[in-house]
Amino acid sequence: MFRPTLSPTGLLSCQIYHLAFRTSVMSKRQRSTSPVGTTREEELNASGHDVKRPRRVDTRFNPIKIASAEAAAAVDADPPCFKIQEYMQQGMPEPDVGKAVFYWMRFADLRITDNRALSQASERARAIGVPLVALFVLSPQDYIAHDRSPRRIDFVLRNLATLQISFRELHIPFHIVTHSPRKTLPERVFQLLKEYECNHLFANIEYEVDELRRDIRVWKLGEKHGIQVNLFHNKNIIEPGVILTKQGKGYTVYSPYWRNWIDTLNSNLDEYIKEAPQPLPNSESIMQDKRFSVLFKAPALDSIAGFELNDTDAAKMEVSWPAGETAAKQILERFLNTRVRSSQLGAVNPLNPGAQNGEKHSRILKYKDTRDQMDKDSTSRLSVYLSSGVLSIRECIRQTMVLTGSKKVEGNPSSGVGRWIQELAWRDFYTGVLSHYPRVSMGRPYFEKYSEVVWEDHQVPQDSVAKHEGREDVDGEMCRRWKEGMTGVPIVDAAMRCLREMGWVHNRARMIAAMYLTKDLMIDWRVGERYFMQNLIDGDLASNNGGWQWCASTGVDPCPYFRIFNPHTQSLKADPTGDFIRHWVPELQKVRGPELHSPPASMADKLGYPREIIDHSQARDRALRRFKNPGEE
Numbered sequence: 001m002f003r004p005t006l007s008p009t010g011l012l013s014c015q016i017y018h019l020a021f022r023t024s025v026m027s028k029r030q031r032s033t034s035p036v037g038t039t040r041e042e043e044l045n046a047s048g049h050d051v052k053r054p055r056r057v058d059t060r061f062n063p064i065k066i067a068s069a070e071a072a073a074a075v076d077a078d079p080p081c082f083k084i085q086e087y088m089q090q091g092m093p094e095p096d097v098g099k100a101v102f103y104w105m106r107f108a109d110l111r112i113t114d115n116r117a118l119s120q121a122s123e124r125a126r127a128i129g130v131p132l133v134a135l136f137v138l139s140p141q142d143y144i145a146h147d148r149s150p151r152r153i154d155f156v157l158r159n160l161a162t163l164q165i166s167f168r169e170l171h172i173p174f175h176i177v178t179h180s181p182r183k184t185l186p187e188r189v190f191q192l193l194k195e196y197e198c199n200h201l202f203a204n205i206e207y208e209v210d211e212l213r214r215d216i217r218v219w220k221l222g223e224k225h226g227i228q229v230n231l232f233h234n235k236n237i238i239e240p241g242v243i244l245t246k247q248g249k250g251y252t253v254y255s256p257y258w259r260n261w262i263d264t265l266n267s268n269l270d271e272y273i274k275e276a277p278q279p280l281p282n283s284e285s286i287m288q289d290k291r292f293s294v295l296f297k298a299p300a301l302d303s304i305a306g307f308e309l310n311d312t313d314a315a316k317m318e319v320s321w322p323a324g325e326t327a328a329k330q331i332l333e334r335f336l337n338t339r340v341r342s343s344q345l346g347a348v349n350p351l352n353p354g355a356q357n358g359e360k361h362s363r364i365l366k367y368k369d370t371r372d373q374m375d376k377d378s379t380s381r382l383s384v385y386l387s388s389g390v391l392s393i394r395e396c397i398r399q400t401m402v403l404t405g406s407k408k409v410e411g412n413p414s415s416g417v418g419r420w421i422q423e424l425a426w427r428d429f430y431t432g433v434l435s436h437y438p439r440v441s442m443g444r445p446y447f448e449k450y451s452e453v454v455w456e457d458h459q460v461p462q463d464s465v466a467k468h469e470g471r472e473d474v475d476g477e478m479c480r481r482w483k484e485g486m487t488g489v490p491i492v493d494a495a496m497r498c499l500r501e502m503g504w505v506h507n508r509a510r511m512i513a514a515m516y517l518t519k520d521l522m523i524d525w526r527v528g529e530r531y532f533m534q535n536l537i538d539g540d541l542a543s544n545n546g547g548w549q550w551c552a553s554t555g556v557d558p559c560p561y562f563r564i565f566n567p568h569t570q571s572l573k574a575d576p577t578g579d580f581i582r583h584w585v586p587e588l589q590k591v592r593g594p595e596l597h598s599p600p601a602s603m604a605d606k607l608g609y610p611r612e613i614i615d616h617s618q619a620r621d622r623a624l625r626r627f628k629n630p631g632e633e
């Protein structure tokens with residue numbers, strides 16, 4: 001049995017990394033470590049990347065994952081998102097022209113097209129007649145703190161490689177910096193701005209508490225140094241703080257939020273979905289400039305220590321999730337125009353040939369009826385691109401309007417398009433929840449009373465450095481079986497094996513697996529939330545936390561605790577052909593009919609598949625008891 005230890009939130013330092021480099025863009029992955037003992041100038045010149053950093057892993061970096069109830073309440077009372085928004089409204093005075101304008105590309109900002117901060121930075125650079133420089137800061141401590149998966153980091157690096165090419169074509173230097181410890185990251189950026197005599201900084205904001213606090217610091221440094229900081233909303237269709245209840249609060253129930261959201265959107269379409277203009281190229285002469293020319297020659301980064309993928313996994317990710325804006329747009333285009341396919345299970349290229357033109361039967365038009373089916377590619381699989389910002393969420397909306405030929409965004413959820421738009425609105429909704437109620441990202445349930453729920457068998461969620469110290473996670477048997485996909489419940493096992501292999505799994509599969517962990521196994525939702533983040537390529541704190549707290553019945557607008565999924569009946573509905581289970585659970589490859597979803601013990605034994613590790617109806621009774629009276633056995 002486990003009760004989380006409550007401790008005040010805080011940041012400890014300092015995890016230190018070294019990088020390896022991708023030797024050439026898109027070439028076979030080959031690692032080499034960065035030079036040691038060189039000056040910053042020498043390092044920059046040798047590699048084209050700013051690699052100044054200590055090089056050993058310092059296992060003292062162990063950020064606290066669960067805040068005390070009091071600390072969380074204090075942050076909820078004064079959410080940093082709205083402090084930043086106050087600053088944005090105030091703005092900063094116009095400084096001297098300086099010698100460059102900087103666009104600081106953020107972790108989930110990986111595109112050139114329809115990027116508000118980049119577009120505005122370009123406009124300003126052109127207006128004041130100085131070059132535009134792009135900056136990306138790799139911050140391994142942040143990746144540890146947010147439990148970023150190696151697959152996600154690899155996807156970021158692959159996209160940075162394509163961005164290097166795109167920026168080069170625009171003659172825009174792209175400066176990639178690695179920095180640790182994260183608490184001095186703003187100072188590091190300002191040191192760079194000073195070196196380049198830059199007086200204008202542009203960036204899109206991120207909505208996680210740590211990142212908002214960092215940007216508050218960035219703002220203060222801007223004021224101190226007379227460098228104008230310009231921040232933008234770019235992640236959502238409608239940014240947090242706009243869709244409010246009559247009491248002026250953030251919504252905690254989705255249906256009224258959705259009604260307000262679709263009305264607000266359709267009444268201000270231009271404002272919310274207008275495409276930000278493309279950045280303009282710098283003068284070509286910058287390619288020869290002594291300071292900048294090295295940046296144009298920088299090789300692409302291959303991996304970050306502690307987040308490497310083995311070659312097999314890396315190759316699989318490249319096939320399943322091709323990098324770059326063009327690929328993302330093509331995947332969107334396929335979803336809008338082609339039919340569902342059952343051949344897309346596993347590590348296959350989403351753009352491989354054979355997709356039939358859909359006309360009235362395209363995946364999006366059929367979405368309302370097929371979206372819960374995981375044995376086909378019924379959903380868009382765009383979360384990977386949306387969560388990294390490779391694809392603009394506004395582009396998704398605009399393209400649905402082209403498809404329907406309407407001047408309004410489809411708000412009727414009984415149509416395929418309307419139902420899909422509702423999913424995009426869920427993404428906005430959860431970003432809003434994170435912004436208004438940051439407690440949810442501090443390891444606290446939205447409903448504090450559920451912090452008392454008695455959990456079983458557990459892995460300590462605070463222990464974020466275990467793998468860097470070579471220590472094993474301390475999972476109990478049940479938790480380990482869930483993670484490995486060995487629970488004896490085929491749909492849960494298929495979901496978990498798919499997650500491990502692909503870094504992505506269908507929404508319904510996520511729900512079934514999460515509900516099973518929290519209600520059948522009665523294991524703390526934070527264990528699952530963290531494990532998902534450590535494995536997902538589309539990991540997004542707001543959506544992941546929202547999904548987990550929904551399933552655990554602890555969050556905003558949750559699944560009521562007494563509505564516990566029966567994984568076997570869920571399985572029959574979500575995988576009617578059984579193809580999903582047969583693909584991911586090869587032990588059951590030859591099984592046909594309803595037994596596939598619930599194999600009897602004798603069949604399981606014969607096929608070398610585990611028997612069910614828990615009886616669903618008994619587990620259900622235990623969960624009902626513990627949720628009804630949090631704190632009681």
Ligand SMILES: Cc1cc2nc3c(=O)[nH]c(=O)nc-3n(C[C@H](O)[C@H](O)[C@H](O)COP(=O)(O)OP(=O)(O)OC[C@H]3O[C@@H](n4cnc5c(N)ncnc54)[C@H](O)[C@@H]3O)c2cc1C
Pocket residue numbers: 371379380381382383384386387423424426427430505506507508510511514532536538539540541543544545546547548551
């Ligand atoms: C336990 C759990 C954890 C989750 N973790 C994440 C996560 O880390 N990152 C993530 O992007 N989504 C997460 N989701 C939401 C959802 O499962 C994925 O967005 C979806 O499966 C992605 O597949 P798709 O792109 O084919 O979705 P589609 O069905 O095509 O939907 C289109 C887009 O809408 C958004 N969306 C869809 N459903 C949701 C939802 N329930 N909440 C928020 N946004 C949604 C996504 O951006 C998605 O790409 C989670 C859900 C659950 C239940």
